[in-house]
Amino acid sequence: MLRPEFAVKRLGERYDRAEVDALVEQILATVNRTGQPSVTVPELRGAAFRTPLLGPGYAADEVDDFLADAEQWMPDRPVAGHAPTSEQRQGPLFTPVRIREGYAPSEVDAFVDRVMATVNGQPVDRPVTPREIRKVQFTPVRLTEGYDVEEVDDWLDEAEGWLSGRPGKGPERPRG
Numbered sequence: 001m002l003r004p005e006f007a008v009k010r011l012g013e014r015y016d017r018a019e020v021d022a023l024v025e026q027i028l029a030t031v032n033r034t035g036q037p038s039v040t041v042p043e044l045r046g047a048a049f050r051t052p053l054l055g056p057g058y059a060a061d062e063v064d065d066f067l068a069d070a071e072q073w074m075p076d077r078p079v080a081g082h083a084p085t086s087e088q089r090q091g092p093l094f095t096p097v098r099i100r101e102g103y104a105p106s107e108v109d110a111f112v113d114r115v116m117a118t119v120n121g122q123p124v125d126r127p128v129t130p131r132e133i134r135k136v137q138f139t140p141v142r143l144t145e146g147y148d149v150e151e152v153d154d155w156l157d158e159a160e161g162w163l164s165g166r167p168g169k170g171p172e173r174p175r176g
Contacts, residue, residue, distance in 0.1 A: 003028060004066050006058035014057030015049035023047055024066075031073045041074050045118075045129060046164040064131055071127050089162065091116045092155045094147035102146020103138035111136060115159050133160040 003024065008017070023039065030038040044067050051057065091112050096102070115133070117124035133156050140146070 004062075006062045006066070008056045009059050010056050013060035014051060015060050015063050016052055017056070017058055019049045020058050020063055023049075027070050027073075031070075039074075041071055041121075044071050044074070045127070048130075064129060068127050068129060089116065089119050092151075094151045094155070096145050097148050098143065098145055101140050101142050101149060103149055103152050104141050105145065105147055107138045108147050108152055111138075112155075115163075119159065119162050128159075128163065130160045130164045133163065 006020070026039040027044070047067055049063070094108070096105075111128075114124055114126065115128045116122075118127040136156065138152070140149075
């Protein structure tokens with residue numbers, strides 16, 4: 001595996017270069033099995049970096065994409081097609097709403113499917129990261145069936161906690 005190169009930005013969403021470089025070195029050591037300190041899939045999913053107050057940093061979206069891809073290369077990644085275990089988490093059932101605002105069910109269902117596949121170690125085209133959960137936005141619907149906004153937001157907080165490796169709920173999301 002080759003060392004990635006990230007765009008350097010002075011403004012906007014960016015990550016501390018030294019922190020990213022340190023994690024990339026751990027990923028390379030793990031993938032190449034060089035005996036250096038290794039990194040696990042849960043550590044990749046929970047990776048967080050500071051934003052430099054002044055000066056340049058790596059483009060956050062490029063780093064996030066790399067980390068999602070790197071998960072596929074990890075030696076402790078579950079094998080595709082593995083049998084489900086009793087410890088796998090089950091997806092939620094949200095209350096449908098019509099009169100008050102809700103989230104578009106098709107968008108929520110597609111995202112929940114990706115989250116559950118990621119959490120349960122099943123093959124998925126794009127594993128979900130805690131950062132993606134914090135930033136996801138669903139189309140609001142009214143007068144047509146949607147999912148209860150508060151239930152979906154609460155579940156996303158909990159799912160972020162699962163992916164971050166923290167028991168219970170993740171940090172509060174900004175409410176729709």
